[in-house]
Amino acid sequence: MSALPANVASRTDAVARILDAAAGLFAESSYDAVSMNAIAERAGVSKANIFHHFSSKESLYLAVVRAACHDVGERLGELGTEHGPFAQRFSSYAASMLNDMLEHDQIQRLILRELLVDGERRGQEFAEKVFGENFARFVAILRQGQLKGHLRADLDPAMIATVLIGSNVFFFEARDVLKHFRDVNFANDPARYSTMLVDILMHGIARTPGSPAAPTAGN
Amino acid sequence: MSALPANVASRTDAVARILDAAAGLFAESSYDAVSMNAIAERAGVSKANIFHHFSSKESLYLAVVRAACHDVGERLGELGTEHGPFAQRFSSYAASMLNDMLEHDQIQRLILRELLVDGERRGQEFAEKVFGENFARFVAILRQGQLKGHLRADLDPAMIATVLIGSNVFFFEARDVLKHFRDVNFANDPARYSTMLVDILMHGIARTPGSPAAPTAGN
DNA sequence: GGATTTGCCGACCGACCGGTCAGTCAGTAT
DNA sequence: ATACTGACTGACCGGTCGGTCGGCAAATCC
Known part of the structure; x- marks a missing residue:
């Protein structure tokens, strides 16, 4: 090996x-x-x-969680490096995030479960050491999108990030339920889910004639 | 007592x-x-x-899960009964759902964990016995909103429902992390989260001059 | 080449696990 | 009074748990 x-x-x-x-x-x-x-x-x-x-079972578990966090952090760090038009970057980011979660199913499960069972205690640790930097980076990208006029300026960029991440996480953890719903035909098709999600988000996030925006319209 | x-x-x-x-x-x-x-x-x-x-620990656990599912199902059923304009009903539905989850923290945790640990097996059971009917009802409401011209007709209503539910669920399970992010100021304010979420969703879901819609503009 | 360190193992410990069992007790129908 | 029932209990079972300990074998140091 x-x-x-x-x-x-x-x-x-x-x-x-x-x-x-x-x-x-x-x-x-x-x-x-x-x-x-x-x-x-x-x-x-x-x-x-x-x-x-x-030294103990607990310490082994912590080592495993730490390693998982490290992996997730690293993979997230690789996401924001793409180029191209804003809308395309946003769409690509969303799809990559979802694919990444599905691909590393086990690690993702581990972290989500840790959050569910002991969110109060682990919350700060996770926020600082795992997601903090990448979340902030994503928010910065969104904020820049606002300044450049690609996104509505009256929205909280952290909120936008949360909704995108949350929708992806939910798809990850609920796909086994979703696929049993008559009305749902995207439970086994993450690419389609991602496309539709970005469509929904963008047409609320993207600048429209009726919504306020920064005066400098670039690109 | x-x-x-x-x-x-x-x-x-x-x-x-x-x-x-x-x-x-x-x-x-x-x-x-x-x-x-x-x-x-x-x-x-x-x-x-x-x-x-x-008869066993397992059977006791199943009884607990079954009771929790029953409770959740019942409470979900009470959600779709409001009146008023579509946008207001949608907004109220979203806020109520989130409040309900936060209020019944323990049951919600139990079900989400059950899903994470054994989604494959529990998926169908949950879909049929717990969420199925309520999900379908919510989708029906959204579909009617499309026919009445309140929502874009080119979107999958099940997708809209999933994004709303997912964003709420994610807030529930990640709020302990979110509140440690510098950029986030809504982690302890579900009402504000709900308002912003509906804003984001509606302005992608609601009819805009540039998007296709049914010719009959009601309300 | 003897002593020390390091990686590793089988055997073992007390604590606690889910589950069983014989038996007590209150109520109740006869 | 008698016989019977279901709710309930303390003591106990085999088994597994996390964790410890003494010692083996190979590398490393002097």
Whole structure:
């Protein structure tokens, strides 16, 4: 699996396997439903060895959550780097975000569950270390879109960001219910969902003749 | 607490207390994190008595989830009964839904977690028994809004419903994170969130001079 | 080449888990 | 009084939990 030299690999291999196994199991089930025995078995190490590398189950769990947060943060960071017209960038951002969530199903589940179970305590940590920077960056992009006249100036850009993110997150977590609704035909088609979502948002966000806007209309 | 005669009350009181205690604990923590001992203690009954009324922990949990679903379904059913202009009804519906979720925090958490952990299996059940009817009713209202010319006719009404519900659900589950963002000032103000959400949605949903609409402009 | 460190393991611990069981007790129909 | 019922309990079960401990084998240091 690893292309590193044996000695280097063996020093980190076990830890990595433990983290991988734990991440998978924690994503599938809740904290208490995952036993150290199960993690040890999947990782192919002894349970005692896990306690050799991690001081407790809690600390292993935190390491897994931290790694997941790091991954999510990194992937989010890659999103805002695209070019082109504003509307296209916005649309591409929305679609990429949704695809990314669906692609990393397990990590996403882990973080969402963590939020649901212990939002009060984890809220600040998540806000600062995981989403904070990327959220602020997205808001900045939207604010610039307002200044350039692409978006209504009387809206809170943070609110726009929240609605877009929220609609994507909801699709992620509710698709299993949505696909059983007669009226819904987009539950298995995230691309279509994304297109329609951006349509709905843009025609409320985009400048229209009746809404106020900055006097300098660019692009 | 109960005004019923002692003999009748005593027949159901214990079961009700068990269900209440279990609902509270299951909403706070995951299935595995809640022990039968803890439920018994909070309910003020012996653990053995719980097994006298429920065949297993699993069956008790199912009873709790079923009750929660029933409650949610009932409360959702009361939402679509208002009168007045379409825009006002839509706005009121959105605000009521959000308030309702915040007010019944525990039940909402329970259901959302159930969805996250086991969406595949619970999806159909939830769709049919909990949300199905109410979702369909909301979609019907939106469809009528399209026919009457209040909403753009080229949008999927189920999509509109999903975005509204999703934005509300996301606010519910992410408010603890949102309130730590510098750019966000609505995390503790659901009414303001609701107002802004409806603003964003309506000006993409509502008929505008540039978008197609049914020829008959009512209201 | 002996001592030390490091990665790792099997065996084990007390605590607690979900669940069972024999039996108490109040009510009630006969 | 008798017989029976369902609600209820404390004591207890086998099993699993998170976590510990002593020791093995290989690398590393001196």
